[in-house]
Amino acid sequence: MDLFALSMIVPQLIIAAGIVLAMLLVAWRRSQQLIANFTLFTLILSLVATIHGFGFDKISVTMLLAVDDYSRFAFILVLSASIVCLYLSKIMLKQVEDVHDEYYLLLLLVVLGAGILVVSDHFASLFLGFELLSIAIVGLVGYCRKAPNAVETGFKYLILSASASSFMLLGIAFMYAQTGDLSFTQTGLENVTLLKISLLYQIGFMLFFSGVAFKLSLVPFHFWTPDVYQGASSPVAMLLATVSKCAMFIVLLKCCYTATNLMLLQNDKLFEFIAWIAILSMIVGNSLALKQQSIKRLLAYSSIAHMGYLLIVLLISDSKGLNMAWQSVLFYLTAYLLANASIFTVITLMNRDSEVYQDITINDWRGLFWQQPLRATLLIFSLLSFAGIPLTAGFIGKFYLITLAANQALWALLAALIIGSGIALAYYLPVIFSLFSLEKPRDDLPPASMSILEKCAVILLIFTGLAIGIFPNAIGRVLQAI
Amino acid sequence: MIISLLMIGLVFSGGFAWYMETKRSGQAKFIALLATIILGSSFTLYIATSPESYAELVLLTKVTWISVFNIHYMIALDHLSILLLLLTFILTVVAILISWREITHRQGFYYFNLLTTIAGIIGVFTAVDMFLFFFFWEVMLLPMTALIAIWGHENRHFAAIKFFIFTQVSSLLMLIAIILMAFIHQQQEGQLSFAYQDWLTLTLPADYSYYLMLGFFIAFAVKLPSFPVHSWLPDAHTQAPTAGSVLLAGILLKTGAYGLIRFVIVLFPQASEEFAPIAAVLALISILYGAKMAFAQTDFKRLVAYSSISHMGFVMLALFAFNANAFQGVIITLVAHGLSSAALFTFAGMIYARIHSRDLREMGGFWRASPVMGGFALAFVAAAFGMPGLANFIGEFYSLIGAFQRFPLITILAALGIIGSAIYGMLLFQSSFQGPVKNSFIDLSIRERFIATSLFIFLLVLGLFPNLILQYSFNGGL
Numbered sequence: 001m002d003l004f005a006l007s008m009i010v011p012q013l014i015i016a017a018g019i020v021l022a023m024l025l026v027a028w029r030r031s032q033q034l035i036a037n038f039t040l041f042t043l044i045l046s047l048v049a050t051i052h053g054f055g056f057d058k059i060s061v062t063m064l065l066a067v068d069d070y071s072r073f074a075f076i077l078v079l080s081a082s083i084v085c086l087y088l089s090k091i092m093l094k095q096v097e098d099v100h101d102e103y104y105l106l107l108l109l110v111v112l113g114a115g116i117l118v119v120s121d122h123f124a125s126l127f128l129g130f131e132l133l134s135i136a137i138v139g140l141v142g143y144c145r146k147a148p149n150a151v152e153t154g155f156k157y158l159i160l161s162a163s164a165s166s167f168m169l170l171g172i173a174f175m176y177a178q179t180g181d182l183s184f185t186q187t188g189l190e191n192v193t194l195l196k197i198s199l200l201y202q203i204g205f206m207l208f209f210s211g212v213a214f215k216l217s218l219v220p221f222h223f224w225t226p227d228v229y230q231g232a233s234s235p236v237a238m239l240l241a242t243v244s245k246c247a248m249f250i251v252l253l254k255c256c257y258t259a260t261n262l263m264l265l266q267n268d269k270l271f272e273f274i275a276w277i278a279i280l281s282m283i284v285g286n287s288l289a290l291k292q293q294s295i296k297r298l299l300a301y302s303s304i305a306h307m308g309y310l311l312i313v314l315l316i317s318d319s320k321g322l323n324m325a326w327q328s329v330l331f332y333l334t335a336y337l338l339a340n341a342s343i344f345t346v347i348t349l350m351n352r353d354s355e356v357y358q359d360i361t362i363n364d365w366r367g368l369f370w371q372q373p374l375r376a377t378l379l380i381f382s383l384l385s386f387a388g389i390p391l392t393a394g395f396i397g398k399f400y401l402i403t404l405a406a407n408q409a410l411w412a413l414l415a416a417l418i419i420g421s422g423i424a425l426a427y428y429l430p431v432i433f434s435l436f437s438l439e440k441p442r443d444d445l446p447p448a449s450m451s452i453l454e455k456c457a458v459i460l461l462i463f464t465g466l467a468i469g470i471f472p473n474a475i476g477r478v479l480q481a482i
Numbered sequence: 483m484i485i486s487l488l489m490i491g492l493v494f495s496g497g498f499a500w501y502m503e504t505k506r507s508g509q510a511k512f513i514a515l516l517a518t519i520i521l522g523s524s525f526t527l528y529i530a531t532s533p534e535s536y537a538e539l540v541l542l543t544k545v546t547w548i549s550v551f552n553i554h555y556m557i558a559l560d561h562l563s564i565l566l567l568l569l570t571f572i573l574t575v576v577a578i579l580i581s582w583r584e585i586t587h588r589q590g591f592y593y594f595n596l597l598t599t600i601a602g603i604i605g606v607f608t609a610v611d612m613f614l615f616f617f618f619w620e621v622m623l624l625p626m627t628a629l630i631a632i633w634g635h636e637n638r639h640f641a642a643i644k645f646f647i648f649t650q651v652s653s654l655l656m657l658i659a660i661i662l663m664a665f666i667h668q669q670q671e672g673q674l675s676f677a678y679q680d681w682l683t684l685t686l687p688a689d690y691s692y693y694l695m696l697g698f699f700i701a702f703a704v705k706l707p708s709f710p711v712h713s714w715l716p717d718a719h720t721q722a723p724t725a726g727s728v729l730l731a732g733i734l735l736k737t738g739a740y741g742l743i744r745f746v747i748v749l750f751p752q753a754s755e756e757f758a759p760i761a762a763v764l765a766l767i768s769i770l771y772g773a774k775m776a777f778a779q780t781d782f783k784r785l786v787a788y789s790s791i792s793h794m795g796f797v798m799l800a801l802f803a804f805n806a807n808a809f810q811g812v813i814i815t816l817v818a819h820g821l822s823s824a825a826l827f828t829f830a831g832m833i834y835a836r837i838h839s840r841d842l843r844e845m846g847g848f849w850r851a852s853p854v855m856g857g858f859a860l861a862f863v864a865a866a867f868g869m870p871g872l873a874n875f876i877g878e879f880y881s882l883i884g885a886f887q888r889f890p891l892i893t894i895l896a897a898l899g900i901i902g903s904a905i906y907g908m909l910l911f912q913s914s915f916q917g918p919v920k921n922s923f924i925d926l927s928i929r930e931r932f933i934a935t936s937l938f939i940f941l942l943v944l945g946l947f948p949n950l951i952l953q954y955s956f957n958g959g960l
Binding site for chain 2: 327370384389390391395396399402403406407414417418419421422425426429430433436438471472473476477479480
């Protein structure tokens with residue numbers, strides 16, 4: 001491994017070094033402000049390093065990792081989401097008197113796990129990243145242990161997550177038994193046609209996929225999602241929705257977009273398996289969101305549907321569509337992350353203002369537009385982005401997906417996407433309407449107090465969303481150039 | 483440039499109105515009215531002084547927008563779009579005037595939404611890049627939905643959601659068709675293109691041009707609306723504030739007809755030819771079913787809404803007859819129905835302002851207290867059922883003549899719809915203005931008289947001199 005190859009994973013190394021230093025920092029002096037700033041510094045440094053690395057070709061760093069611009073872009077998304085999460089965590093943790101060094105350590109560990117996932121090129125590194133991410137998130141989910149349901153939520157996530165990883169391990173073992181190689185590319189493989197009919201390999205792939213599907217909360221592995229979203233604190237729920245899902249999806253693509261697995265996906269059974277999961281996720285996720293009152297539960301169900309939409313890209317049939325598929329995924333994830341970050345920012349700010357409500361329901365937002373127009377505008381645009389309405393980034397993301405699916409003639413999935421989007425409007429719109437409600441809002445709604453910095457952050461989020469939605473070329477060109 | 487300036491101007495004056503309303507209440511409506519009149523007249527001036535004839539589409543602006551998909555910001559004008567834009571401006575002024583007293587809360591935001599809806603509609607009528615068209619098609623929905631959902635009547639949220647979902651789902655089908663057309667262009671010419679003019683040169687594969695056409699057709703049929711995808715319309719119309727109903731009936735329905743003319747029939751001549759019998763049957767059902775349903779209503783606005791379905795059926799029937807007469811009929815009907823239905827909805831709004839009800843059973847005997855209003859109402863009802871001398875008659879006459887050449891039986895049955903429209907029209911008039919007096923009532927104010935008079939003059943002039951419109955070529959459909 002030469003120095004150049006090593007320089008490609010500098011962003012990940014920065015995070016790793018940051019974790020060690022953070023621990024030393026904790027030993028030296030326990031101060032919330034200090035550790036938060038240090039974490040922010042590490043994340044920004046890593047972000048700069050990632051952006052700086054843009055433009056290099058795909059390079060393998062040992063046999064475990066392979067870095068290309070797709071993974072860099074994904075890591076930028078992960079880092080940006082983490083920075084937002086860090087900011088929200090700071091707001092949330094201010095209310096509690098203890099010093100929370102461990103929280104920031106766990107956050108960095110999550111980022112490291114995601115960082116490894118997006119560059120992994122080998123089942124071993126995949127599993128390493130997967131576990132790093134999961135275990136750190138379990139810690140975060142149950143972090144505020146005095147909050148109602150925190151322990152239950154943590155346990156739920158821990159147990160389901162552990163069983164998911166054991167399924168995944170079993171699947172990887174099955175696949176290894178057939179190929180004798182754990183790297184994604186499986187260079188040593190000669191007889192692909194034999195694999196296509198090998199039952200063991202197919203079962204192995206399905207098991208592996210189920211493990212990933214758990215993390216992506218695809219139907220039927222979605223049951224944990226609403227409870228964990230609701231039970232976890234808002235910044236952690238945001239972390240689950242963004243960093244964890246983004247990294248898992250990227251690694252899934254890296255694994256599936258190898259020559260062998262692409263051929264394998266032509267196999268009717270596997271194709272149908274994934275197509276059904278996608279269709280079910282779109283329909284079930286959206287339908288279950290219909291009657292939700294709690295915003296977080298609603299977001300949880302809608303995230304199921306969004307992952308279902310994204311799964312379309314896994315079903316492309318030829319390697320020519322690969323570039324387009326990568327672009328679609330990354331654009332969609334950008335839009336999805338941005339919308340999630342926006343909504344969770346508002347939720348966290350409102351949680352801070354009220355202190356009483358742990359869980360925000362649609363009713364709490366009644367008439368928000370007339371009282372706190374800035375926050376409400378942010379909410380409106382992010383909800384519209386989720387619904388895929390023009391002017392927002394979500395529409396362009398959906399346009400990418402539809403283009404890809406139409407190009408690959410995936411009619412059944414397109415139909416599910418349209419039905420899903422139709423159902424989705426039936427729960428996004430009422431939320432938006434309640435923001436505009438003219439009835440007297442709740443009297444006990446605390447007054448909004450936002451510092452200049454928070455106002456700037458909200459305005460920045462609104463403008464970023466609109467800018468990407470109206471001038472998608474800026475990001476589209478970057479993705480195209482990769 | 484002028485169109486882009488119009489849209490920007492509308493959005494900005496909307497924003498300005500909103501801002502000024504927060505400073506001193508009651509200003510927004512003046513700003514909105516002034517902005518619409520200024521922008522509308524500058525557009526008219528521009529067209530009148532322009533050296534172009536606009537017989538064919540004239541490309542005004544072309545700027546690269548999304549290079550990844552070769553999407554451009556392309557705006558073009560021809561006679562059809564100019565006519566519809568003029569109608570839009572007239573009805574906007576009506577919509578603002580009718581909201582003058584009706585909207586009492588959140589006025590600034592109301593006028594902002596009203597003007598942005600208009601900006602979106604202008605975009606729809608002028609965009610010739612299909613992605614851009616789709617963009618405006620969806621964007622105009624947002625403020626329109628807000629108008630219904632915030633300032634509507636008792637069941638407004640349900641109506642707004644229904645309206646939005648119907649349009650959104652159907653337009654996603656259109657989006658897929660648009661993307662597939664771009665791919666066909668890529669196969670034949672080597673690169674993706676969403677430009678309307680590029681698509682005109684394509685030779686479409688016969689086997690799936692039918693499905694592509696259906697993708698567009700469904701989206702426009704929902705907007706038109708045609709049976710069986712009409713059910714959003716009565717709800718949306720009934721629940722919307724008066725100005726919302728005026729815009730919906732007067733202009734938004736016309737975007738559906740515009741789409742059928744410009745895209746379905748022109749881009750897919752063979753497929754639409756094949757599809758014509760089905761479309762004609764759907765149109766016939768819309769005509770008769772709309773008339774029947776209108777007759778059964780007891781809600782003033784709902785009755786007018788169902789009559790719109792019936793009248794738009796004539797538009798669809800004539801469009802799929804593919805001949806010059808029918809096509810002229812379509813154009814006139816679009817304008818005439820825009821004006822007359824807008825007039826009826828403004829009357830619904832005026833009555834609601836006086837007795838706070840839309841229920842026909844609670845009305846009656848208005849004539850005694852308000853003969854002027856009664857006279858106008860009778861005139862507009864007569865216009866709606868196609869009284870000779872008013873514009874609707876010319877439109878329906880031409881449509882039926884044209885359609886008869888192609889679908890004789892269906893046209894004969896469709897003509898029954900006109901009788902139906904006379905029945906429900908008289909029902910509407912009699913139950914509200916005649917009979918025993920049930921409420922105290924006051925006659926039209928000066929502002930209301932102005933609205934009614936100007937709409938009536940437009941209808942009368944077009945009815946007597948249809949050549950004012952017919953002299954221009956609308957050969958887009960043939």
